Structures are given as structure tokens and as C-alpha cells.
Amino acid sequence: MRILALAAILALVTPGAALADDAPIKVGFLSTFSGPNAVLGQEMLDGFNLGLKAAGGTFGGRAVTIVKNDDQAKPDAARQTADKMIESDRIQILTGIIFSNVMLAVAKPALDAGVFVLSSNAGPSQYAGKQCNPHFFGVAFQNDVSAEAMGVALNNKGLKRVYLMAANYPAGKDFLAGFKHTFKGEIVGEVYTTFGQLDYAAEIAQLRSKKPEALFFFYPGGMGVNFVKQYSQAGLTREIPIFAPSYSLDQTVLPAVGDAAIGAFASSSWSETWGNPQTEKFVADFAAATGRIPSSYAANGYDTALLIDAALKSIGGRIEDKAAFQKALETVKFETLRGKFRFNANHFPIQDYYLTEAVKDAKGRPIMAKRELIAADVADSLVGDCKMAPGSN
Amino acid sequence: MSPSLLVEQTLNGVQLGAMLFLMAAGLTLVFGIMNLINLAHGSLYMLGAYFAAAATNATGNFWLGVALALAATALVGAALERLLLRRFYARSHLHQVLVTFGLILVFNEMTRLIAGPAPLKFALPDVLTGSVNIMPGVPYPVFRLVILGVGLLVAAMLYLVIQHTRLGMWIRAGASDRPMAAAMGVDVELIFVAVFSAGAALAGLAGLMAGPVLAVQVGMGEPVLILALVVTVIGGVGSMKGAFVAAMAIGLIDTFGRVLLPPALGAMIIFIAMAAILLWRPQGLFPVHG
Numbered sequence: 060m061r062i063l064a065l066a067a068i069l070a071l072v073t074p075g076a077a078l079a080d081d082a083p084i085k086v087g088f089l090s091t092f093s094g095p096n097a098v099l100g101q102e103m104l105d106g107f108n109l110g111l112k113a114a115g116g117t118f119g120g121r122a123v124t125i126v127k128n129d130d131q132a133k134p135d136a137a138r139q140t141a142d143k144m145i146e147s148d149r150i151q152i153l154t155g156i157i158f159s160n161v162m163l164a165v166a167k168p169a170l171d172a173g174v175f176v177l178s179s180n181a182g183p184s185q186y187a188g189k190q191c192n193p194h195f196f197g198v199a200f201q202n203d204v205s206a207e208a209m210g211v212a213l214n215n216k217g218l219k220r221v222y223l224m225a226a227n228y229p230a231g232k233d234f235l236a237g238f239k240h241t242f243k244g245e246i247v248g249e250v251y252t253t254f255g256q257l258d259y260a261a262e263i264a265q266l267r268s269k270k271p272e273a274l275f276f277f278y279p280g281g282m283g284v285n286f287v288k289q290y291s292q293a294g295l296t297r298e299i300p301i302f303a304p305s306y307s308l309d310q311t312v313l314p315a316v317g318d319a320a321i322g323a324f325a326s327s328s329w330s331e332t333w334g335n336p337q338t339e340k341f342v343a344d345f346a347a348a349t350g351r352i353p354s355s356y357a358a359n360g361y362d363t364a365l366l367i368d369a370a371l372k373s374i375g376g377r378i379e380d381k382a383a384f385q386k387a388l389e390t391v392k393f394e395t396l397r398g399k400f401r402f403n404a405n406h407f408p409i410q411d412y413y414l415t416e417a418v419k420d421a422k423g424r425p426i427m428a429k430r431e432l433i434a435a436d437v438a439d440s441l442v443g444d445c446k447m448a449p450g451s452n
Numbered sequence: 453m454s455p456s457l458l459v460e461q462t463l464n465g466v467q468l469g470a471m472l473f474l475m476a477a478g479l480t481l482v483f484g485i486m487n488l489i490n491l492a493h494g495s496l497y498m499l500g501a502y503f504a505a506a507a508t509n510a511t512g513n514f515w516l517g518v519a520l521a522l523a524a525t526a527l528v529g530a531a532l533e534r535l536l537l538r539r540f541y542a543r544s545h546l547h548q549v550l551v552t553f554g555l556i557l558v559f560n561e562m563t564r565l566i567a568g569p570a571p572l573k574f575a576l577p578d579v580l581t582g583s584v585n586i587m588p589g590v591p592y593p594v595f596r597l598v599i600l601g602v603g604l605l606v607a608a609m610l611y612l613v614i615q616h617t618r619l620g621m622w623i624r625a626g627a628s629d630r631p632m633a634a635a636m637g638v639d640v641e642l643i644f645v646a647v648f649s650a651g652a653a654l655a656g657l658a659g660l661m662a663g664p665v666l667a668v669q670v671g672m673g674e675p676v677l678i679l680a681l682v683v684t685v686i687g688g689v690g691s692m693k694g695a696f697v698a699a700m701a702i703g704l705i706d707t708f709g710r711v712l713l714p715p716a717l718g719a720m721i722i723f724i725a726m727a728a729i730l731l732w733r734p735q736g737l738f739p740v741h742g
Binding site: 092093094095097098100101227250251252253255257258260261262264265268281282284285288289292293294311312314315317318351 | 571
């Protein structure tokens with residue numbers, strides 16, 4: 060109650076941001092900048108900033124203020140920070156969130172306050188299905204889809220006996236559920252490990268004893284580094300090939316894993332070898348700015364910035380007209396790195412998925428090389444549960 | 453569980469135990485001698501891994517990297533003791549916890565500033581990669597056997613030094629009655645620096661051996677620190693024998709718990725074990741102080 064009163068007073072004394080059309084657009088960038096997964100937030104911010112730069116430093120011709128905050132990858136800490144960004148910084152767009160459990164904690168207060176949530180990574184099933192919201196857009200992907208694509212890819216490869224492993228948190232469960240939607244063979248084992256687990260020797264021994272033909276796993280960030288290193292040291296990479304969604308095998312993981320990853324497969328909606336002119340330019344610009352090969356996190360940050368710019372351009376920068384901004388986000392065309400992209404009725408992408416394979420580039424660095432198409436125009440299977448409320452202002 | 457799998461999982465448990473022992477040994481040594489709770493022990497572990505990775509990547513020689521990393525962490529430990537922590541021996545444990553917790557944040561941020569947020573690459577030399585068959589059809593990574601061997605070797609050396617040398621006698625004397633030991637002519641100042649650097653080097657050793665297995669990244673010390681604290685508490689704070697027994701027990705309980713129990717229970721099992729053991733023996737398995 061006191062906060063509401065305070066907010067009301069502030070709204071009276073601050074020269075109404077909602078009225079001044081030339082005021083900077085306030086983008087809340089809440090992401091993971093500390094702890095073991097700090098690299099993910101930094102990648103995404105670097106990509107987002109590069110996208111903002113490509114848009115001429117403005118979104119739809121208006122100046123941009125980025126309110127950057129660390130969510131510590133903890134839902135409770137993220138919720139407190141998000142409340143502050145919503146109430147005192149008065150952000151208009153919230154983006155940057157990496158983890159689905161963080162997203163589930165902060166999306167509701169943001170949406171309730173009329174903030175647009177443009178998820179540049181997390182795509183929890185809730186917001187693609189029953190809780191879909193006119194102001195929530197999953198720009199990157201829905202968690203299940205890349206796993207569903209991998210199920211199809213393994214069917215295509217004729218693999219019959221597959222072992223599943225994931226970290227025990229919402230995205231991990233979504234991924235394995237997604238895989239099981241489409242995979243037609245036998246699941247010979249399904250193991251959930253503690254989030255942040257360090258040592259996987261016990262689980263790897265169990266896995267080997269089941270003699271699967273392939274392993275599908277989901278471990279983002281540091282967990283992925285730990286797991287892939289140990290799996291390779293156990294001598295299994297050649298014996299039982301590994302398949303993972305792209306975020307377990309991208310440039311946030313590969314440099315630290317090194318040669319241990321070579322030969323692993325991922326299902327991707329983008330990789331650094333995507334082979335279109337905008338990707339080539341992005342990879343070159345990103346390398347010039349940071350000295351690194353961009354990851355899919357950077358690419359999704361970049362795409363999110365381009366999307367915001369394109370949508371705002373089409374409505375003359377009037378982000379205050381929420382119905383118009385929503386409509387613009389739903390329909391606008393922009394030059395995505397992925398090549399093909401559009402929003403479904405639940406505001407999650409319809410895009411192509413390819414198999415990618417970890418190989419060495421000319422300089423001996425591991426990269427994900429684009430291989431065969433798994434499926435075109437892939438949508439998530441939750442869209443049927445979504446009864447999108449009409450746009451509100 | 454088949455017999456060969458049972459053997460393999462036991463080996464995994466003992467290997468995890470050896471790793472935990474290296475961490476807990478330094479922690480319990482420092483607490484036993486100086487009555488100092490050093491939460492920054494996990495940071496020394498991280499520094500060990502970073503020093504080793506950076507030195508190995510720079511020189512191209514793993515063994516040189518290992519030697520440099522051990523020396524560097526011992527040096528950081530000595531500097532930490534001389535410049536800061538010695539002022540806190542007489543303070544309450546709460547002050548010690550606060551200052552060493554602050555050190556964790558400082559070390560993490562400094563490492564991030566210097567080395568960047570991305571995990572570092574740390575590859576093994578060819579001789580340590582790959583696996584050997586411990587039984588027909590059961591390959592086991594060579595490097596994990598090395599970790600196991602080094603852990604047991606260090607345990608044996610610590611036992612010899614502490615139980616059978618003059619230095620060890622001083623250390624034991626310092627642990628059980630510090631003022632009396634000082635009064636009897638033991639150079640406590642020197643012992644303190646030596647013990648703290650040794651503890652730091654042990655943490656560094658654990659870190660650099662974890663480097664090729666785990667991600668070398670900022671914050672890698674904290675999860676291990678928690679496990680090491682559990683081990684220290686179960687073993688009896690200050691007891692080296694306790695640290696060894698508890699490390700092996702936790703290694704085995706954690707490994708089999710993760711494999712045999714449902715995920716949520718498997719993740720909690722070592723903490724349940726800790727609660728049960730402390731209920732039975734509130735001072736830990738091998739209490740040192742009264």
C-alpha cells in the first residue's frame with residue numbers, strides 16, 4: 060500500500076514520462092552478470108548493444124536509456140530488483156533474462172505494471188501456453204522446441220535407444236519433456252541432477268552401464284562445461300554421441316571445453332556459421348568489438364534490439380501507445396540473424412531448426428558448423444493452450 | 453547395480469572424497485591452529501585453478517603451470533595472513549566470517565575483471581587424458597585416478613608430518629593449547645604463516661586438479677567450500693583424521709545418494725547425513741577441542 064502511494068506521488072511529481080514522446084525509451088536489461096553464469100548475461104548485453112548500435116543508437120528514432128541490473132540467477136533477488144526497475148526506474152521494456160525460473164518470478168509483476176516483456180532467452184512453457192500475455196514476447200525460442208527438434212533429428216538419424224540428462228529446474232524439465240514429445244525410440248534412462256552440480260562421474264557411470272546409442276542432455280553455462288569435459292574424459296564422446304540444444308554447445312561453453320566437444324551435435328535456430336550476410340556481418344562486428352565469436356545468447360540479444368527498433372520505427376517511436384506497439388511487435392518484419400522468423404499467436408517464434416556439429420575452424424577453435432535441416436517453420440506445441448487476451452492499453 | 457558398476461561408483465565416491473579432503477584439510481588445519489574460520493578458502497581454490505590454467509595456457513607446459521600455481525596460491529595465502537587475517541585471530545568468529553566473506557566477493561570480482569566472465573580453457577597433457585580399464589570393459593578416466601592418488605598421498609604426508617615430526621608436534625600443541633605452546637617457546641607467528649600458506653596451497657592443489665574436470669570460472673570455489681565446511685563439521689573442526697574420514701564418507705554418500713535416490717532427496721542426502729551425525733555427536737566424529 061505504501062509503495063502504491065509512493066508510486067502515485069512519484070507519478071505526480073515526475074514530468075509524466077508517458078506523455079513526453081521525445082523522452083528516452085527506458086529498457087530494463089535484467090540479466091545474469093555475477094556468479095558462474097555471468098558470461099551469459101555479458102554475451103547477451105554485448106549482442107544487444109551491438110544491435111542498438113546497428114539501429115543507429117536509437118530505437119525508432121528515440122534515444123534509449125538502458126537500465127542494467129544483475130539478477131544473480133536467483134528468482135528472489137531478481138524479483139526485488141525487477142520491482143525497483145518497474146517502480147522507480149519506470150522501465151517500459153524488460154529484457155535480458157536468461158533463466159526460466161527467474162522469468163517466472165519477474166514476468167508477472169512487470170506485465171501487471173504494463174511493462175512489455177521481451178524475452179531474449181528464457182521461454183518457459185507457462186507463457187507460451189495458458190499464461191500467454193499480450194505484452195509477453197519470446198523472441199528467442201520456447202524451451203521445448205529445440206528439444207522437440209532434436210527428437211526429430213534423432214528419429215531422422217535412426218537412433219533407437221537414447222539416454223536423457225538435465226539439470227533439475229524448470230527449463231531442464233521442459234527440455235526433456237519436449238524431446239519426449241517427438242522422439243519415437245526408447246528412453247533407456249532419464250536423470251535429473253541438482254542445479255549447479257559439479258561432478259558427474261556417478262551419473263556418467265550409470266549411463267554407460269545402460270549402453271544407450273545416444274545421449275541427449277541439457278546443461279547450460281558452467282554445468283555444460285563440467286559435463287562435456289567429464290563425459291569426454293570418460294572416453295564416451297565417440298562411443299555414445301551427444302546431442303544437445305544449442306545453448307549447451309555454443310560459444311559460451313565451447314572455448315572452455317575445447318577439443319572435448321568435437322563431434323557433439325546440437326539443434327539450433329542459429330549458429331555462428333548460419334551462412335547469411337547479416338550473420339557474417341554480425342560475427343565480424345562482434346569479433347571487432349569483443350574479440351570473441353558470438354554465442355546464441357549474443358545473437359538473441361542482437362535480434363531483440365533489432366526487433367524493438369523495427370517495431371518502434373513502424374509506429375513512429377510511440378511506445379506509449381501499447382496497443383500499437385503490441386501490434387507492431389506481432390507483425391513487423393526485421394532482418395533477423397536467423398534468416399526466417401515470425402511470431403505465432405502466442406508470441407513465440409516460428410522458425411527453422413538445423414542440426415549443427417562441433418568442429419574446429421581454420422584457427423583451431425571449436426565452432427558449431429551448420430548441417431542438415433531438421434524441420435522448417437517449427438512452432439511450439441503449446442500454442443493451442445494460449446487464449447490471448449485482446450491487446451490492452 | 454552390477455558388481456563392476458558398484459566398484460566403479462565406489463571409486464567415484466572415494467575420488468570425490470579425496471578431492472573434498474584436500475579442501476577440508478586446509479580449512480580444518482587453519483581452524484585448528486589459528487581458530488580462524490576462513491570462508492575465502494574457496495577463493496584460494498579458485499585461484500589455484502585460474503593460476504594453473506593461465507600458466508599452462510601461457511607456457512604450454514602443464515607441469516610448469518601446476519608448479520607455478522601451487523607457489524602462487526601459497527604466496528597469496530601468506531600475504532593474506534600477514535596483511536589482513538592475523539588481525540582477526542583474536543576477534544569473534546562472526547568478524548572472521550564477515551571479513552572472509554568479503555574476501556570471497558573481492559576475489560570473485562577481481563578475477564572477473566582480470567580474466568573475464570567466460571570460463572577459461574584448461575586442457576590436460578596427453579599422458580593424463582583418456583582412460584584405462586580398471587576391470588574388463590570398465591574404462592576409468594586416468595586423470596580421476598590421479599586425483600584419487602594425489603588425495604591419498606597428501607593425506608599420508610599430512611599424517612606423517614603432523615604425527616611424526618617436530619613441526620607437527622608444534623602444530624598439534626598450537627591446536628590444543630595455544631598460549632601454553634607459545635609460552636613453551638614455539639614461534640607461533642612463523643607457524644601461523646606456514647600453516648596458512650600450506651592450507652592455501654592445499655586449496656590451490658584441489659582447485660588446479662578440479663580445473664581440467666570442472667569449468668574454470670568465477671565463483672567455482674563456493675559450492676566446493678560448502679561441501680568442505682560440511683566435511684569439516686562432520687569430522688570435528690580442527691581434526692585432520694576427522695576431515696579424512698568425513699570426506700570419504702561424504703564422497704561415498706553423495707555418489708550413491710545421487711545414483712540410488714530420487715533427485716531431490718539425492719541432492720539433500722549429505723546434509724541429512726550431517727544433521728544425523730551432529731545429532732549423534734555434536735562435536736563431530738573426532739572432536740579436538742574439549
